[in-house]
Amino acid sequence: MRKIAESTVRRLSLYxxxxxxxxEQGAKxxxxxxxxxxxxxxxxxxxxxxxxxxxxxxxxxxxxxxALITQLREILGLTRRxxxxxxxxxxxxxxxxxxxxxxxxxxxxxxxxxxDPKKIGRQWDALVVRDVAHLEKDLQREPADIAAVVTPADxxxxxxxxxxxxxxxxxxxxAPAQLQVPDHVTVKTVNLVLELEALSYIIASRx
Amino acid sequence: MRKIAESTVRRLSLYxxxxxxxxEQGAKxxxxxxxxxxxxxxxxxxxxxxxxxxxxxxxxxxxxxxALITQLREILGLTRRxxxxxxxxxxxxxxxxxxxxxxxxxxxxxxxxxxDPKKIGRQWDALVVRDVAHLEKDLQREPADIAAVVTPADxxxxxxxxxxxxxxxxxxxxAPAQLQVPDHVTVKTVNLVLELEALSYIIASRx
Numbered sequence: 417m418r419k420i421a422e423s424t425v426r427r428l429s430l431y432x433x434x435x436x437x438x439x440e441q442g443a444k445x446x447x448x449x450x451x452x453x454x455x456x457x458x459x460x461x462x463x464x465x466x467x468x469x470x471x472x473x474x475x476x477x478x479x480x481x482x483a484l485i486t487q488l489r490e491i492l493g494l495t496r497r498x499x500x501x502x503x504x505x506x507x508x509x510x511x512x513x514x515x516x517x518x519x520x521x522x523x524x525x526x527x528x529x530x531x532d533p534k535k536i537g538r539q540w541d542a543l544v545v546r547d548v549a550h551l552e553k554d555l556q557r558e559p560a561d562i563a564a565v566v567t568p569a570d571x572x573x574x575x576x577x578x579x580x581x582x583x584x585x586x587x588x589x590x591a592p593a594q595l596q597v598p599d600h601v602t603v604k605t606v607n608l609v610l611e612l613e614a615l616s617y618i619i620a621s622r623x
Numbered sequence: 624m625r626k627i628a629e630s631t632v633r634r635l636s637l638y639x640x641x642x643x644x645x646x647e648q649g650a651k652x653x654x655x656x657x658x659x660x661x662x663x664x665x666x667x668x669x670x671x672x673x674x675x676x677x678x679x680x681x682x683x684x685x686x687x688x689x690a691l692i693t694q695l696r697e698i699l700g701l702t703r704r705x706x707x708x709x710x711x712x713x714x715x716x717x718x719x720x721x722x723x724x725x726x727x728x729x730x731x732x733x734x735x736x737x738x739d740p741k742k743i744g745r746q747w748d749a750l751v752v753r754d755v756a757h758l759e760k761d762l763q764r765e766p767a768d769i770a771a772v773v774t775p776a777d778x779x780x781x782x783x784x785x786x787x788x789x790x791x792x793x794x795x796x797x798a799p800a801q802l803q804v805p806d807h808v809t810v811k812t813v814n815l816v817l818e819l820e821a822l823s824y825i826i827a828s829r830x
Contacts, residue, residue: 421681422821429820433776433799456780456801473681492820493827511718515815523819540787562822566671569640573663585829592640595662602825605820608722612730613636614629614700615769615793621626621699622792 418466425492427465430455432488439481449479497522499558501584503575504566505530505538505545508590513540514565526560531571548575555582564588565595576603626724627675637662639695644816646688675693704729706765708791709749710782711773712737712752715797719771720747733767738778762789771795772802779830783810 434454438446447457448466455462463473471487473479476550477572487494500523502509512518513528529548530536538545563584565572572591579587580601589595589605597603627635634687641661645653655666655673662669670680679693680686696702707730709716719725720735736745745752753761770791772779779798786794787808796802796812804810 420824425821425824426817427801429817430799430801432820433816437776454776454800456803491823491824491827493823494820495828498823498826506648507718507722512716514714518819521816521819522823529757561826562819569644569661586826588818590638593661594634594637596663602822604812604821606815606818608634608719608813609640610633610729611795611813612725612728612769613639614632614811615795615809616700616705616729617627617632617698618700619705619768619793620698620703 420491424465424468426457427461427490428492431462431465432485432492432494435481435485435488439450440601443481445478446481446484448473463522471546485496492528493517494522497524498561499524499526500562500564501526501555501560502528502564503530503548503579504528504564504568504571504590505532505535505540506566509564509566510540512566513543523562527554529572535604551578555584560584562586562588564590568592569593627698630643631672631675634662634664635669635695635699638669639674639692639699639701642688642692642695648691650688652685653688653691655680657685683699701729704731705768706731706733707769707771708733708758708762708767709735709771709773710737710755710758710786711735711771711775711778711797712742712747713738713773716746716771716773719773720750730769733765734761758785759789762786767791767796771796771797776800 431451448462451462469491471484502512505528509528517522527546528540528543529546529551531548531601536547550617554590563579565575565587569574569592572593573595575599576587576595580597585601589603592607595603638658641658646706655669658669661665676698678691709719712735716735734753735747735750735751736758738755742752753828770786772782772794774782776799779800780802782792783802787804794810798808799814802810
């Protein structure tokens, strides 16, 4: 499979979201201009992104909405389901577990873990918070495709090390730490405070 | 002020977080090695990042923790406070408003807005959800430094246009849309589903 730049993958995710909305509204076709205006890009960029995958709109007709949705879902790996575990039953962990978008996009939550005896055993939606001591045993029985690390900063690396040892190769990191992982493991970091500080730095450096 | 690469700004944010933790634990000095191991980087990178700002650790002693904290807070623009408005009183908006880390880092929430009559007037922590129709009037009376856009995708661009017209120059975007803004405005996008789909793409493309 050809390697696609991360920025392209992000635009494809956005196009897919817009196409699904167009489909809900009953649209059968969509122009590259309409996709571009929703995606904050140009029609030429949309055509370039999509032609890369052999998808060409018809002049005057545009793209077939359902066919393009199917194709984008295949490219983005969304035609299968992914098993996800969450380590850390704090506020962000709770928001994740309650986030309906997860299931809708094919991400199934297997379990949520914590090391705090006050949290272990609590019911969170359909899940019960499990003791993180059981992580290895559980993952051996039912491997996860993706792990979300939602621990405090100083626990993030040890937890990531344990996950990698258990065969997890994709990590979504919410902890304010940069995780070191082997080359075959992918980490995506989501950090609100870092984004805010990137803004405050820009505001301060303007002055 | 010298322009710093975004990746460097992120590392400085992380160093600051670690330094604050070291300070809480009573540490007076810290080595570049200790900062590096927490930040998932190398001691050489830490020394390079910090020497760029004229901060040099002493051989065998390391960096003075309180002095380096002060300096990093200055560089990151965290010695002042920022006024923040949130547009969109959905689940993520709620998580934002309840997020204590905001105030701790110098970000003061002025107001939260929605266009849903069922949400307008509701009490959210210390704030009452306001009618987004009053956005312009409110921002004229009390300008905001940063606006968080937490609306559905199709409202995000119109809301961003209104914010920019009101003089907002820094936007934190949580909507699944790429916002188009003038050059003098900075947008940072936080999107969980995009991160998840970046992971699913990588998993799928490995197979």
